[in-house]
Amino acid sequence: MVIATLSLIGFFVALYLLLWKVGVLGSLACGTGGCEMVQTSKYAEFFGLPVALYGMLGYLALLVVSLLGLQPRWVMHRWPTLGLTVLAALGVAFTAYLTYLEAAVIHAWCQWCLVSAGIIVAILVAAVVGLRALGHTPSVQ
C-alpha cells in the first residue's frame, strides 16, 4: 500500500515535469530557477525522450505491480515484491546518475527531481523490507 501510494505521487511529479518539458505547462513552481536549468539541459533527454517520461512510466509500472501484489490471489506470492524491488533498484540507479549530473555537471538543483529521488529511494526501502518480511513467512513462489 505504501509503495502504491508513493508510486502514484511519483507519477504525478514526473507527469508535472513532463508536461512542462513538452510545453503544456507554462511555468514550474521552482524557487531558484534550477528546475528550468536542469530540464532544459541536454541531460533532460535520454535516447531522444524526456527523462521525465521514463520516470512517469517507471512509477506507473511500480503502481501496477504493487496493486497486483495486493490482490488476494497474489498477496502471498513473492514475485510482486521481487518485481517491485528490481524496478525500484533500477529507478534508484537511474536517479543516482541524474542527481550526480545535477551536482557535478549541470551545477543546478531541480527540487522536483529531488522529490522524485526521495520517493524512489523510499519505495526501494519499502520493497526490500517487504521482501525480507516475505522471507520469514511461508509464501507461494
Added chain:
Amino acid sequence: MAGPVNLKPFYVGLGVVAVAGIAAIWWAKEGGSEARAVDPVPVSAGSFAGYVLGSDSAPVEIVEYADFECGGCAYFAILTGPDVKNRLVSTGRVRWRFRDFPLPQHRNAPAAHLAAACAGEQGRFWEMHDHIFFNQGAWVSDNRPARRFRDYARALGLDLDQYEACMDQQRYAARIQASKDEGVALGVNSTPSFIIGDILIPAALSYDSLVKLVERAERAK
C-alpha cells in the same frame, strides 16, 4: 491466520491522491500557482532602468529579470524570444525591458552580464544578449569565459579596446547589482521572472501563456 484485508479504504485514499494530483496539475496549467501581484518599487530618477526593445507608446510593458547563465532564461530567449520580438514587440503591442539578475550560484554570470553591459555601451546590448544566450552551452562551464565573450564582441564588430577597458574596470558592476537589488525589492528571487502589468511571474513562460497575460494587462488598461 488473519482474514483478508479490506482494501476499500486504501483504494479510496489512493483515489484522493489521484484527484489531488490531477487538481494540482490543472491548477499549474492555469498559471495560478506562480503569479502574484507586485507593488511598484520606486526607482530613483537617475538610475538605469534596463535595456528596452519596442515603442515607448506600446500599451503593455514586460520586464524580464534574467540571468545569462540560467538555463531557463536561455531556453526562453532561444525558443520564445523570437516570437515575442516579431509578434508582440515589432507590432507595437508590447515594450520589452531586460533587467540584470545574476544569481549567486552561477559563477560565470557576473562576467556575462558585464560583457552585455559593455556591448550595450557601444549600442549592441541586444546582439550580445543573443550571442550569450544562444551560446550558453559553450561558456557556462568555461573557466575563462571572458575569452568567449571577447570573441562575441569581436564578431559583433565592437571597438575591442573600449570593450576590454570596460570589462577590466567592471564599469557596470554597480549598475548590474542595482538592477538585481530592485528586482529583489519587487519580490524576484528566481530567473527568469517577468513583470507584466502588476503581476510577477517567477518562471519561464510559453509564448501562449505570455500572450494571455498581455491580453490581461491590455484589458486592465
